[in-house]
Amino acid sequence: MALREILTVPNPVLKQASKPVETVDDELRALMDDMLETMYAAPGIGLAAIQVGVPKRVIVMDLARPEEDKQPRYFVNPEILWRSDDTAPYEEGCLSVPEYYDEVERPARVKLRYLNYQGEQVEEDAEGLFAVCIQHEMDHLDGVLFIDHLSRLKREQAIKKVKKQAKAA
């Protein structure tokens, strides 16, 4: 396994739409292993492949609390089959927009279909933090960042903040 570099705004690669995966093979599993290690090291709770510069529809996630055992999860070619009409706000952050947090309103519950680490098809309901995180990560697969859900002014402020930090680093 190896750590990959996480791209940050305003890197144009983050605006790219990712392509579906054809087969879940060892090469893809190696990418998912690297992504998970990179996410844990950041640290973060979710990461899409495009955030490490790979335009494939792949997401890794771990929503376990620090005191709990790790619960890595892998989503290949995820699709949302259903969204609830009721929405919920959540203060989101993103490893590609470091140190910036803001509230985004999304459907409170969704029904998902995806391929897991073994390439098996899974259907699952998501609510709470899981629903927030999977919708945030799936946005990445279409080149959408959480700050794209905010006002233009807030988005510009967020990007400015990240650029400033990058310069200082």
Ligand code: NI
């Ligand atoms: Ni993100």
